[in-house]
Amino acid sequence: MGIQIAPSILSADFANLERDILAVSDADWLHVDVMDGHFVPNLTLGLPVVERLAQVSPLPLDVHLMIDDPDRWAPRYAEIGATSVTFHLEAAADPRTIAADLRSMGARASCAIKPGTPVEDVLPLLDTLDMVLVMTVEPGFGGQAFMADMMPKLRTLRAAAEAAGRDLWLQADGGVARDTIQTVVEAGGDVLVAGSAIYGAADRGAEIGALRALGEAVHHR
Numbered sequence: 107m108g109i110q111i112a113p114s115i116l117s118a119d120f121a122n123l124e125r126d127i128l129a130v131s132d133a134d135w136l137h138v139d140v141m142d143g144h145f146v147p148n149l150t151l152g153l154p155v156v157e158r159l160a161q162v163s164p165l166p167l168d169v170h171l172m173i174d175d176p177d178r179w180a181p182r183y184a185e186i187g188a189t190s191v192t193f194h195l196e197a198a199a200d201p202r203t204i205a206a207d208l209r210s211m212g213a214r215a216s217c218a219i220k221p222g223t224p225v226e227d228v229l230p231l232l233d234t235l236d237m238v239l240v241m242t243v244e245p246g247f248g249g250q251a252f253m254a255d256m257m258p259k260l261r262t263l264r265a266a267a268e269a270a271g272r273d274l275w276l277q278a279d280g281g282v283a284r285d286t287i288q289t290v291v292e293a294g295g296d297v298l299v300a301g302s303a304i305y306g307a308a309d310r311g312a313e314i315g316a317l318r319a320l321g322e323a324v325h326h327r
């Protein structure tokens with residue numbers, strides 16, 4: 107499996123989402139941050155908008171739910187066409203059932219952990235998951251500084267997946283840019299979310315290409 111570049115539309119122009127989605131069509135996945143103003147101190151978009159994004163996006167939709175009660179809402183995002191649905195472990199009442207529901211609907215089941223959540227908390231769930239998202243900033247906002255001290259979590263997860271013979275996707279989200287992407291890939295990350303790095307670039311396609319080349323140069327799986 108090669109690395110996947112996933113532009114985060116949190117850094118796009120929300121008045122021109124279709125235009126800004128088409129501007130990153132050289133990427134692999136489209137990362138959509140759903141925030142509810144409760145689980146995180148920011149509010150973005152919800153089901154009706156994501157449903158339309160799924161219809162206009164040429165890329166598979168990678169939905170990151172930063173919301174309370176993912177047990178109720180996560181399957182709804184699979185229903186409207188998300189390819190991956192990530193829920194936060196800290197918000198989930200029954201993560202195994204959420205993951206099973208997502209898989210039964212044909213979506214990739216993914217669980218995220220915030221910087222303060224120990225990686226050990228997600229390890230018992232790996233058999234139910236297709237991806238784990240390691241937050242490399244506090245969730246809520248784009249443009250924050252990358253937390254290199256999250257890399258041991260990626261290493262632990264990659265080692266656990268390999269020991270179990272699993273092709274687990276490992277996503278890193280927050281502060282991923284040209285100067286940090288190789289650190290993430292070396293630690294075992296293979297799905298790289300980048301918001302400000304891509305949307306802040308004058309040529310978004312070129313930035314995606316540059317990030318991919320840097321990541322591929324150190325990717326050994």
Ligand SMILES: O=C(CO)[C@@H](O)[C@H](O)COP(=O)(O)O
Pocket residue numbers: 114115116117137139170243244245246247248249250279280281282299300301302303
């Ligand atoms: O989930 C989040 C923030 O909570 C991210 O997806 C951000 O959108 C990443 O933005 P950058 O750090 O790449 O600017």
